Amino acid sequence: MNKDKYSLFGHRPMIKTRRRKEGRLFTVPMVISLVILLTVIFACIFAPLISPYSPTEQNLPDSLALPSMRHLLGADKVGRDLLTRLFYGGRTTLLSAIGVVAFSVVVGVPLGLAAGYYGGIADVVIGRVCDLVLSFPSLLLAFVFVAGFGRSMANAVIALGIVYLPMLIRLVRSLTLIEKNKTYVEAAGSIGYSDARILFFHILPNCVSSIISQITLDLAYAILDLASLSFLGLGVQPPTADWGAMLDEGRNFLLQNPLLALAPGIAIILTVVALNLFSDGLHQYFEPLQRELPSFDKVEKRAGKKKEAVYG
């Protein structure tokens, strides 16, 4: 962000506006994304109260019913209400996505802290393990993991947790590298605090903001990747449903009722977009320097381009 400071054309006024905007967590996109996320979460938690139907009980007379007052979004092949399935599917999807992120945080944060703080052999070993995980293109490692350990949601969650580890370890490691040379760490060390105390109570709180905006983004990716695994039949097994598996079932009836495939799809898109916006908002809140730069048109104007055009 040195660029800002040394930039040729008046960043001074920009700094003033920046100061005014600083500390604003609830910008418009943040509010929108929060509303979407809270709605989705509440619908999933209170699904049994909102919906009169069971997510698994078959009701053949209503097979492939079109949207009506009885079934707001229609019903699937065996007559289960689509909206109800959407709520219960959201439970599976969101809980598993949180599981993926929780796994990678619980394993990844200590490893990243250790790699950054101790350096040396610990750093090399952890770094090599990360390289190994990264040598598999994206979901491939998860495929192999599921192939070996069996198809189930729990395995899909662990597999994705492993896939997400390297990114988090590297982030925490690089943050720790910056923090460990600061005075407060030296002070804590000279008082005689243990390494564990310094790492978790002194260094970690200073890295938390970056970690949080990273894991909200990971949550979004986890939803997408879990949906992919379930879509391929490597995630949840019937009769449990998540949004990916519902999409897989629904695509066979595209011409009868496209909503069967589109509704879970839209649910995924909404949640992922909201999480993306939320992560962006947090990132901008924590690192306000990145917020405002003039556009290229303004740069040209300031560099005297428009004036010259008038003279020409």
Next chain:
Amino acid sequence: MFRYVLKRIVQMILIVLAASVLIFVMVRVTPSDPIASMTKGKRISQETREALVRQYHLDKSQPEQYLIWIKNAIRGDLGDSFEKKQPVTTLIADRLPTTLQIVLMSSILALLLSIPIGVLCAVHMNSAVDRILSSVTLILVASPVFLTGIVLSLIFAMKLRWFPSFGTGKTFVENLRYLFLPSLALAFSMVALIARITRSNMIEQLHSGYAQAAVAKGMPRRTVIWKHCFKNALIPVITVASIQIGTMVVGAVLVENVFALGGIGDVLISSIKSSDYPVVQGITLLLVVLFALINLIVDIVYAWIDPRIRLE
């Protein structure tokens, strides 16, 4: 330069070997009876059973099996499929062209779409154009590949009938039409990321000292943007794009599934479901090697362009 290339090649071989051990361990770790998956549960005589055990080296210990597998793999023999009784290499050779063509077509489509979008957004930063294009790409990245595929096939194949909705043609040219929708679906998921990287790098370049100097001395806008700034913004874009091409191979698995294309991904998923280990191991190893080769080539090209990298 030569030393650098040599070092990278040795690194690549080591990581691929480590990955091959990981693949083998993960696939074979759970105790299951491969003979059962070969015969699909049919009763067989003791002699047949022993013959099969010998043929697939199942009487040897796990480490010995690994050595046999990896030695043969280096010679280009990935063993025989349990289920299809065919060499894995033939299985792969039959289906690889389709997958490669999808990856090739979608990377070209992705670059053609994302780079202009990224540059346009950077030049008109924070304007309406930027906001609209950024939101569109955000929605595209939040949509799972298979959903994009389903929606495209619903609109362009089922309703408008412009393209075939599934299957492949016989020749490369015929496939341009058959594989267009799958490739487009796959490309869409990559557009957002590449466009975003292009945008942020272009913004950085447009605000740099040399760009301002060029504008101030009256250089035409187009020359400043494309000849000066774009060239400098390109390197990080290539990094991301190359990683994305690796992940596209896995994305291809998903679109192959949606459009029933019978590429390599279809075989991988069906073999995971039927516990056909030689095929799973073979395809995974192949994909890891391809991914490593792409990374190697990109690294060498970098070092060739930018001397700072090879001197590090």
